[in-house]
Each structure stands twice: as C-alpha cells, then as structure tokens.
Amino acid sequence: MEEDQDLQGPVPPRATGAVGPTAVEPKGIEPPAAGGQLASDPVYGGAWADPPGRLEPASAPVAPACGCGGPGGGQPAAAAEQPAFVYAIGQIDFRFPSLGVEKELAQAVGRLETSGLSDRQTVHSVISQPENRYLARQLCYVLNIQGLDTYLLRPRDPADFALLVDAVRPDPRPTDLDVVIGLRGPLAPPSFCNGLTLPVVFFDQLYSFDSTELIGAIERPEQIPADRFEAASHELLGRILNLGDNAGDTDEHRAVNYLAVRYQGIYHKTVEAFAGNSALSAVEVLDSRLSGARRILDVVLSYTHRQRDVTEKFAVRLDCTEEFPFVVRKLAAYYDR
Template sequence: MSFRFPDVGVEREFAQSIGRTDAAPRTDREALYETLTRSENRYLVRQLCFVFNVQGMETYILEPSDSHSYGLLAEEAIRSNPKTTDLDVVIGRRGPLSAPEACNGLTLPTVRLAQLYSFDRDELVHSIQRPDSVAEEGFEATAKEVLDRVLRMTDNTGAMPQHRAMNYLAVRYPVIYQQTFRKHADNASLTSIEVQRSDVSENRTVMDAIFTYMDRATFLTTKYGVRADVHNMFPFVVSPLSPV
C-alpha cells in the first residue's frame, strides 16, 4: 500500500508540516510516518490518495468510509519501517474508476474501505494455530509455503469470487495449513490448489477450494475441499475441509 499527493499544494503543505517537526535523527520514512500520524495533521491525511498495490502493481484507490479509516490508512500505508514481507488485507466494496484529479492523474477502480488488516508474512504465519505436539519450525515452514502459493495466484486482485474465497481462507481458515502439514508428515506434496464455483448453490456465490496432494512414493493423489460463501462483503465457511 502507498499514497500519493493529489496536487502540488498538498505536497508543499506536507513538506511544511515536516519542517515544523524535530525529525532528527529519524530516517525519511520515520519522519513521514510521525508527521502523518500526528492528530494535528489529520487534515493532511484526509487530502491524500491511498493506493492499494497487488504484486507490486497499483490496483485500487482506497476511499475511507469514516474518520477512523483515515487513521488506519495513515499508519499502514506509510509504515515507519516497511519490509518486503508486509501484507495488507482490504475489505470493502468496489466502485467506479477514480477521477484523474483525485490522485494526481492516476485512474484506477475505487474500493470503499470497510476494514483493513495489516501485518507481515511471518506475523501471520506465527499466529496460525498449529496442531498439538508439532514443532513450531516445521509447521511454520509448511504454512509459509502454502501462503506463498496463494499470494502467487495469477491475477489475484481480489475482484473475482475464486480469489476472494482463497484470500479469505488464507487469512482466516487455519485448517488448510494444518492439513497440509499432516500430508507433508505422511510424505505427500501439495500439487495444486483449485477454486471453482460450487454446484450446490444457485442463489448465492459459493466457491469450492480443492487441495490436491500426491504421495511422494506411490504418486497416488487425494483431494480435500472446503466450501466458502463469498456472496456478501464478508465471506464465511459453509462446509469445512474434508475429503472429496
């Protein structure tokens, strides 16, 4: 996530705000963070254009829904010590393209922000509940591998039902990590993750996520599926992970 100044006037006002702050010996990023997270500078935060990036590409312009959202965006879009493993999860409603003047010429689909979760990759992996009597190091290695596969899904901008389902499961459904660890312990590999529309629902958007594992010795495959409803803004599990 990042931000832009909508025009040169806002940019100069921001520079003056930093000048009124004793920023030594902070880095530029730390000075930026401290300035925009100060309550007296909230008026500046309301002028900024917040951009959500997917796999390094500018994808959406975020529109805060209330005053609290501005504070969240100021803290998470800037980050005093950013890392390449930083992750952001945005929940909201997709809107029309932004006007060019709203973001200094940048035109992207808008998202009306309802909730924002920010963390880094290791923090998310460490928070996943691991099975009893399982070594933390081994389980986290599996969790990182599964998470990385989800993050590398082609064109996953969160706009399609299959992407929304998989993103939700990756962040809120630890069972997929636990099951993959068990399969690794049984000498099996996770060979594919497929998400498709479920046949059981006509009136709602329900997706089936299918995890295929292959035994490393016999090459026999087994499949496990979990069903998630993504019809509304907040997804939920309809049927837990089980053999299919």
C-alpha cells in the first residue's frame, strides 16, 4: 500500500452503516417518520428532518450575502463568527432531552422482551427497532472527548440517525472510537438537551470502530514482529488522542486526527524509530510557508535516540482548507528553518 493512501477496509461494515476509517454510504435506512418537519440547516442551507418543537435550538443566524446587516449591526460578513470545521475523535453517548422522552422510551421497553439485558443493551435494543426510530430521533447524542462532554451531534442527512444509533454500542469498551466530521454550529440552549449546553456539530460523516481494528488494518512491515508493531501503533494513537485540548475543531487538531485514522505512514515511521532505539519525543503542527490561498500545515514527528540524544524530525504536509483534509506531501525528513 502506498504511504499516502487512505487506510482501506479496516473494519467490517456494521449492520446499520457505521464503519471504520473508510466511509461507506448507509443503505437500506428508512426515511424520517411521517409528520416530520423540515427545517433549514443553519450552516449549509440544506434541510434536515426533526419533530416539531425541536428545531429552534439548532438554528443559527445566517449572515446576509452583502455583509451589511444582521446581528453584527453593520459589521462586515467576514467579521461575523463563522462555523468551524470539526474532525474529532471520541466516544458517542446518548442523553434524554426531557422527562417526556424518557417516559416514552420506558413504555417502548415494556412492549419488548428485555430479560437479561443491561440498561444500555435495553436502550440500544429499543432504538434499533424500526418502529421506534422516532425515539432515536428524539434522543440527544453527545461526543465525549478525553472524558468530557464536548459536542451535541446532529446529522445533516436524516438517514444518518442510524449511524448514531449504531454508535450507542450495547457493550461499550474503552477502546471504542467514533470519528465525527462536520461543522461546529452554535451553542445549544439549555432547553435543547435537558440543560446540557454544548456546541452543536452538524456532521457529514461518522465512523465507528475499535482502536484494535484500526491498528489491525495497517499494513505491517515484514521485518517488524506483530506484537511490537501493535504496541508501537497503539502508543502513537494514544499520544495523538491525548494531545492537550484536542477537540478536533482547529486546523492543527484536525490535521493530526486525520493522520491518526487515515494515514499509515506515521505508524510505519514510529515503529521503525522504536526498533532503532529512538523515542517519540514530540508531535507538532506548524504553518507551512507554502500557505497562500489555502491552509497548508506540516505535522512534524520528532524521534530522539535514547542513547545518543540526537533528534530526527519527519513531517507530513496536509491541506486543511476545507472540511476534508488531505495529504499534500508524504512523510519525509524535516529540517528546522
């Protein structure tokens, strides 16, 4: 596999369409329940379905095209706050937005056979039923990053509620990972999710997989034993996921998160460095001098020899101008200016 290719086929597709790092269009998912109300997407201007009374919290003012009006009181459109791209990695959980929704789900539980199931398994069993998809659309879905509730999630395509349902795993594990790609919108008001006030992310893609599956999908160099390769890869992935305040909403964090799940070259180099008695001493993201009309970043990995204390640096160049980052230059030696 070429170093600059995306990881292909790391995880068998789940029944509802959630997959590993390679996107798969969900199929066979029923449309929103009848009576659903279409509202304008505050970011893209499209439409997404929601039950009545649940639209206002996710709406945001749209700056006029002329840049001469709106909430800014005559400020130029560029001065208005623009939604940020998000490429975040965490774990998805659910919340009840109100007591009424919680009681309605309890009634649905009473109509099913749930003997022997845990509470989490019971909720997943209920919202997975086609006749209960109206409940799945009513729940709040929260992305938890490094132990903190960070975003409320809304799909741009109503069919992608099935991906959220699948992400609410019946048997969650610490190694579970969810990758959310979309746009960060406004803060949700307290009435939106039972007092939980977080930014709303309108996502276009959602991957759900296990970190062990991700590492297993990476092509292992023949000269590296499997156990050493897995240990080194897990360490690199952990370092990236635990970068300070990595909420995936800055270009720098989007870049490293993209590399963590889509670019195997950094794993090969890290395993090679460990085999050569070097330690991963730093992960940095620097502005490229080639940035002009586009946002170009260099992700620099530093490896320091454990005995000689000599540091070697390697960098991947990415374009993070748009919602979906991509590699501009493959991993290569990097020299300080």
